[in-house]
Every structure is written in C-alpha cells, then in structure tokens.
C-alpha cells in the first residue's frame with residue numbers, strides 16, 4: 001500500500017477507469033444496514049468506547065439557518081438534530097454538516113441543487129440526525145433497515161448518523177476522522193438525493209462516495225467527496241440497495 005494519500009489526490013484524473021467489469025457478487029445486498037461484512041473485517045484494534053450506547057431518544061434541533069449553498073437548481077432544506085444524551089453539541093454538529101454539504105466538492109457541485117439548513121421541521125425536506133447506537137438502530141429498524149447498532153442509515157427524509165461511527169470512524173480507514181465524517185454525511189445525504197451504492201473502481205483508486213466505505217475500502221483509498229478535481233467521481237452501481 002504505497003502512496004495512497006498521493007493517489008487520493010492524483011488518481012482522479014483521466015487515468016481513472018470507471019468501466020470495470022463488476023465481479024463483486026459478494027456486495028452487501030442491503031442498504032447500510034447489513035451487519036455482515038464489517039464484523040468479518042473488524043480485525044483492527046478497537047478504539048476505546050468513549051461514547052454512550054444509548055440516549056434519551058429525544059432530539060435537540062440546531063437553531064437558525066445557514067446561507068444558501070450552491071449556485072443553481074432547486075433549493076432543498078435540511079434540518080440538523082442531535083439526540084440528547086450523546087454528549088455532542090448540536091451547534092457544533094450542525095456546523096460540521098453545513099461545512100460538508102456546503103463544500104464545493106459536495107453534491108452542490110452538480111449545479112443542479114442548492115441546500116440550506118433550517119430549524120423548523122415543517123420547512124425541512126430532510127433531517128440529519130446524530131443518534132446513539134441503540135437509538136439509531138431502533139430508528140433505522142423502524143424503516144426496515146438492520147444496522148446492528150453499528151452503521152448509519154438513511155430513511156426517506158431522515159439521515160441517521162450513528163454516534164459511534166461519528167466519534168470513531170472505522171478501523172483501517174486510512175484517513176483522518178474528519179474525512180470519515182465528511183464521507184458519512186455525503187454518503188447518506190447522497191441516498192436522500194437518490195444515489196445508489198457503487199463499487200471500488202480498482203485497487204488504489206479513490207473510493208466513490210457511494211461505496212459502502214464503512215464495511216471496508218476493497219482496495220480503494222478513502223474519499224469523502226462526490227466530486228474529485230472538479231468532476232463527478234463514480235464507480236459502478238452495485239445492485240441491491
């Protein structure tokens with residue numbers, strides 16, 4: 001594994017081949033709710049459990065609004081909510097979500113949508129939740145998704161980020177926590193925008209943001225963004241989402 005960091009920066013140029021034949025019959029057949037492959041790969045050193053497994057089940061909503069992000073397209077409104085008992089500050093979480101979704105490498109780069117955070121549920125097209133493992137598991141299960149309390153998920157109108165992953169990412173991710181956080185926000189919001197899962201295009205290449213990077217990188221390098229070097233960066237769509 002030489003120079004993955006360099007590849008992360010450089011490999012998204014014309015050399016990237018997106019049209020590899022897919023031989024990933026083992027791709028998880030569920031959304032981010034499957035509990036199969038991660039457990040088999042969890043051979044890294046677990047980080048200390050410094051987060052609560054459960055909270056109150058009640059959520060605090062981030063107050064205020066963000067500026068409109070993006071240059072063109074329909075305006076979607078999102079809300080940010082943090083479960084009480086997570087120990088996480090709702091304003092801080094909202095600021096991170098705003099920063100990710102407002103980044104020029106995020107979905108607004110399509111120039112086909114704009115985003116703005118709002119505080120009122122009635123005004124929001126979707127809500128980004130930060131929830132403890134037990135609460136997120138319960139919420140995802142209400143939509144038919146099994147996360148095992150491990151992964152994040154998305155239900156219609158609801159992005160549900162698992163506190164454990166927000167604080168610890170995953171073993172062997174190979175990138176700073178901030179990159180994993182940007183990945184999980186972009187990935188789950190991508191589902192809300194209609195995106196399906198994608199496969200790693202090839203060893204050493206950047207992982208598409210719609211790859212299930214929580215389950216492992218499959219030889220790709222961690223990547224948090226749907227747009228790399230100004231262009232949409234995709235892998236082959238994986239059936240079964």
Ligand SMILES: [Zn+2]
Nearest residue numbers: 031032191197
């Ligand atoms: Zn997913």
